[in-house]
Amino acid sequence: MVAAGFARFIVHRLLLAVPVFVGVTLVTFVLMQIVPGDPVTLLMEEKVATVDPAAAQRLRAKWGLDDPVPVQYLKFLLNAAHGDLGVSYRTDQDVMTSILERFPATAELAGAALAIAVAIGIPLGVLAALRQNSVFDSASIMAATVGVSMPNFWLGILLISLLAVRLRWLPPSGYGPAIPYLLMPALTLGAGLAAVVARLTRSSMLEVIRQDYIRTGRAKGLTERRVIVVHALRNAAIPIVTVIGVQVSGLLSGSVITERVFSWPGVGRLLVDSIGVRDLPMAQGCVLFIATIFILLNLLVDFSYAWLDPRIKYE
Amino acid sequence: MTHMMRPVMPAAVVGLVLLLMGTSPGPIAAQNPSSGGHFRRQLDGDPASLDPAQAPTVRAISVKMNIFDSLLRLNPKTLELEPGVADAWTISDDKRTITFRLRRGVRFHNGREMVAQDVKYTLERLLAPETASSFARAFDRIVGAREFIAKEAKDVAGVKILDRYRLSVTNSIVNSTFPLGFTSLFIVPREEVERLGREFGQRPVGSGPFVFEAWHRDDNVFLKENPDYWEGRPHISALEFRIIPDPATAQAEFDTGRLDYMILTDVTYRRYADDPNWKQNVIEVPELFTRHIGLNVTKPPLNDVRVRQAINYAIDKAAMVRTILQGKAFVATGVFPPSHVAYNRSLKGYDYDPNRARDLLTQAGLDGGFDLELHGATSPITGRWLEGFQHYLAAVGIRARIVQEDFGVMLDRAGKGEIPTWVLSHGGGPNCVDYLGPFRSRNVGPAGNRMRYKNDRVDVLIDEAERTFDLRRQVRLCQEAEKLIVGDAPWFFFNYNKAVLVHQPNVRGLVGNPVEMDYQPMQKVWVQPKR
Numbered sequence: 001m002v003a004a005g006f007a008r009f010i011v012h013r014l015l016l017a018v019p020v021f022v023g024v025t026l027v028t029f030v031l032m033q034i035v036p037g038d039p040v041t042l043l044m045e046e047k048v049a050t051v052d053p054a055a056a057q058r059l060r061a062k063w064g065l066d067d068p069v070p071v072q073y074l075k076f077l078l079n080a081a082h083g084d085l086g087v088s089y090r091t092d093q094d095v096m097t098s099i100l101e102r103f104p105a106t107a108e109l110a111g112a113a114l115a116i117a118v119a120i121g122i123p124l125g126v127l128a129a130l131r132q133n134s135v136f137d138s139a140s141i142m143a144a145t146v147g148v149s150m151p152n153f154w155l156g157i158l159l160i161s162l163l164a165v166r167l168r169w170l171p172p173s174g175y176g177p178a179i180p181y182l183l184m185p186a187l188t189l190g191a192g193l194a195a196v197v198a199r200l201t202r203s204s205m206l207e208v209i210r211q212d213y214i215r216t217g218r219a220k221g222l223t224e225r226r227v228i229v230v231h232a233l234r235n236a237a238i239p240i241v242t243v244i245g246v247q248v249s250g251l252l253s254g255s256v257i258t259e260r261v262f263s264w265p266g267v268g269r270l271l272v273d274s275i276g277v278r279d280l281p282m283a284q285g286c287v288l289f290i291a292t293i294f295i296l297l298n299l300l301v302d303f304s305y306a307w308l309d310p311r312i313k314y315e
Numbered sequence: 316m317t318h319m320m321r322p323v324m325p326a327a328v329v330g331l332v333l334l335l336m337g338t339s340p341g342p343i344a345a346q347n348p349s350s351g352g353h354f355r356r357q358l359d360g361d362p363a364s365l366d367p368a369q370a371p372t373v374r375a376i377s378v379k380m381n382i383f384d385s386l387l388r389l390n391p392k393t394l395e396l397e398p399g400v401a402d403a404w405t406i407s408d409d410k411r412t413i414t415f416r417l418r419r420g421v422r423f424h425n426g427r428e429m430v431a432q433d434v435k436y437t438l439e440r441l442l443a444p445e446t447a448s449s450f451a452r453a454f455d456r457i458v459g460a461r462e463f464i465a466k467e468a469k470d471v472a473g474v475k476i477l478d479r480y481r482l483s484v485t486n487s488i489v490n491s492t493f494p495l496g497f498t499s500l501f502i503v504p505r506e507e508v509e510r511l512g513r514e515f516g517q518r519p520v521g522s523g524p525f526v527f528e529a530w531h532r533d534d535n536v537f538l539k540e541n542p543d544y545w546e547g548r549p550h551i552s553a554l555e556f557r558i559i560p561d562p563a564t565a566q567a568e569f570d571t572g573r574l575d576y577m578i579l580t581d582v583t584y585r586r587y588a589d590d591p592n593w594k595q596n597v598i599e600v601p602e603l604f605t606r607h608i609g610l611n612v613t614k615p616p617l618n619d620v621r622v623r624q625a626i627n628y629a630i631d632k633a634a635m636v637r638t639i640l641q642g643k644a645f646v647a648t649g650v651f652p653p654s655h656v657a658y659n660r661s662l663k664g665y666d667y668d669p670n671r672a673r674d675l676l677t678q679a680g681l682d683g684g685f686d687l688e689l690h691g692a693t694s695p696i697t698g699r700w701l702e703g704f705q706h707y708l709a710a711v712g713i714r715a716r717i718v719q720e721d722f723g724v725m726l727d728r729a730g731k732g733e734i735p736t737w738v739l740s741h742g743g744g745p746n747c748v749d750y751l752g753p754f755r756s757r758n759v760g761p762a763g764n765r766m767r768y769k770n771d772r773v774d775v776l777i778d779e780a781e782r783t784f785d786l787r788r789q790v791r792l793c794q795e796a797e798k799l800i801v802g803d804a805p806w807f808f809f810n811y812n813k814a815v816l817v818h819q820p821n822v823r824g825l826v827g828n829p830v831e832m833d834y835q836p837m838q839k840v841w842v843q844p845k846r
Contacts, residue, residue: 035721036724036728037721037724037726038723038727041726041727041730043371052449052452053761054452055451056761058447058464059449061447062447087513090363091363091370091516092363092364092369092516093513098532102533157563157564160563164567164571165570165571168571172567172568172571172573173559173567173568174534174535260561261561261564262564263534263559263560263564265533265534269533269560273360273361276723
């Protein structure tokens with residue numbers, strides 16, 4: 001029965017994803033049509049900013065821009081349904097291949113940033129909650145506020161200036177083995193997220209540690225460690241997991257600024273570069289890919305609720 | 316009669332060009348080139364495609380010119396045509412046919428020898444409608460090209476193979492800029508293009524001094540030396556283009572020795588140019604780049620030449636170059652920059668004269684001034700320029716409102732005639748006819764003449780200049796056209812960019828290329844081993 005309910009839940013969620021996909025592509029398509037700027041102009045003559053009308057005509061024909069706009073959209077939808085996201089105007093390369101080429105770098109950075117955020121944010125939040133109104137609590141709140149407020153590009157440049165240029169400990173930028181290349185971008189991206197996680201953990205823990213079952217646990221003689229980690233943290237985890245899920249979806253969509261500062265070859269830069277030259281197939285493909293990640297991660301977050309709180313059932 | 320083509324450049328101009336051109340520090344020439352080494356240079360974005368028929372961007376061409384060969388080359392110091400894989404070329408008496416003779420023994424990276432048939436294939440591939448190449452415009456007036464493009468002919472009649480190493484190309488019109496096109500025609504091997512299909516742009520095979528090795532998207536492009544290169548083995552054994560979009564990061568990479576040279580911006584220029592430890596490693600050259608404000612001459616009150624002249628008199632360009640641009644530019648007096656063969660030293664242009672500007676506005680019936688939208692791209696540098704313009708224009712009564720928008724949006728709107736002004740840099744090649752393209756009435760709109768400027772005499776002069784192969788006459792005609800254009804003021808003539816690079820102390824052989832600083836002949840560059 002449980003398995004059947006679970007399967008129904010998955011099918012239901014996946015079916016709901018279809019209108020989301022169509023909506024996302026439609027909005028992207030319409031936006032790219034509305035925004036002024038012609039891909040033909042932007043891709044033809046970068047240096048002299050002039051356009052040869054005959055060549056422009058050939059490019060339009062090649063890209064199918066001669067078709068009426070609704071036909072262009074329907075063709076895209078039809079091809080996308082067959083797994084074909086088209087060919088980039090800018091690179092003449094298969095859109096899906098381009099995205100998949102960048103995704104490992106994005107995933108690596110997102111994973112490392114998340115690990116940093118969890119490793120710093122959760123212990124900090126738990127300790128701050130346990131020592132509410134202490135100096136440690138105030139200091140951690142202050143640190144979290146600074147962490148949230150610091151712009152990525154600023155922190156990134158600061159780290160480069162200190163760790164790469166001044167101390168020469170790390171390379172300033174580039175993509176390579178995790179140590180040394182991943183450290184600075186992951187720290188830059190993870191710092192803000194760690195602050196969010198710390199603040200959320202603190203407030204969630206404060207709510208939970210006042211519950212009767214925590215007092216009961218202590219009365220039963222459980223160790224403080226077990227009370228906090230197994231009983232309090234697990235119950236406080238639902239809002240934290242929800243927020244982490246949303247944040248990780250964002251990270252996996254590419255972190256444009258961090259990627260730019262550290263010359264990290266991720267999906268975020270690909271999307272922004274494509275929008276800059278109105279490369280519709282690539283922009284459309286990236287948005288669709290990001291939407292897929294959001295949907296899948298939200299699904300994963302929903303599954304995790306049942307594990308965290310067995311009272312939650314999928315029906 | 317047929318003759319060897321050797322472009323003639325007036326001695327004075329050559330002298331001036333050499334004088335203004337940056338060159339590597341003197342003692343370097345005396346040193347012997349060293350072999351080996353891994354050379355790292357920057358690209359500010361992914362080159363997108365390395366197919367010679369695609370991606371007409373500076374960053375893509377900077378890479379492609381090392382992988383491929385062209386029939387002719389442009390000497391970065393003199394801007395004269397010089398042999399590439401064609402060791403000789405002749406122009407027919409009627410000035411329409413060029414005959415090329417290929418060097419023997421030039422080999423593609425797959426080992427096959429390059430022959431005349433490869434040039435014909437490259438040209439036809441470029442012109443084929445399915446290739447949709449923006450480079451095709453340089454060759455679409457070849458005899459039979461239009462029929463080929465329209466698929467009415469299976470080959471281009473004007474491209475004839477004379478023997479294994481010689482071919483002739485006949486243009487349907489007399490156009491002095493035609494030979495220049497062959498400096499950017501990178502020859503491709505048919506079998507590799509057909510084998511790789513669309514992937515050819517991702518894994519290119521050429522005949523140039525470096526062989527394509529790997530491309531990690533948005534990260535780097537790796538090339539290795541071509542030991543069998545016809546011009547001799549390159550000095551450096553590996554050439555890496557590192558894709559670093561952020562200028563501050565690039566600077567950190569250079570400062571930590573992980574880039575062998577870096578292009579300087581207004582912000583970083585003084586730091587290296589004024590530093591006694593670095594200044595001997597700074598190379599600068601007046602780039603073929605004219606920064607201006609485009610003025611839509613059909614929009615009142617800009618349709619009155621006196622108003623456009625007033626704008627030119629109102630702004631203190633010298634002060635802006637000195638302060639905002641940190642001296643990394645030359646004040647513009649006209650269209651052609653100092654490193655251009657058609658640069659006219661006697662052309663005075665517009666001095667800063669706010670009183671004259673006010674008088675001209677009064678004559679135009681604009682005593683109370685007027686409102687004007689100043690459009691520019693979103694970059695911080697453009698923002699600083701716009702603020703400078705606004706300040707000076709306000710002093711003569713022109714109330715400018717700054718509109719910063721996406722570059723593509725601005726270009727699109729300017730092309731459609733929707734906006735009155737826009738800040739733009741006009742870059743062009745060494746031929747003065749090409750450089751004056753935005754002032755030809757036939758190019759109104761996105762084709763370049765966004766000002767919608769029309770002067771019949773200017774059209775005639777440029778047409779005449781296009782038809783003559785006599786360089787002195789061509790330059791004279793272009794300069795005459797330039798004088799009229801400056802008088803009509805469809806631009807606010809702002810400045811000519813000074814292209815500047817700084818290199819590591821052990822790097823040798825880089826040159827100041829006024830066409831584009833990043834177009835470096837890398838086969839001639841070497842890295843002196845550190846002691």
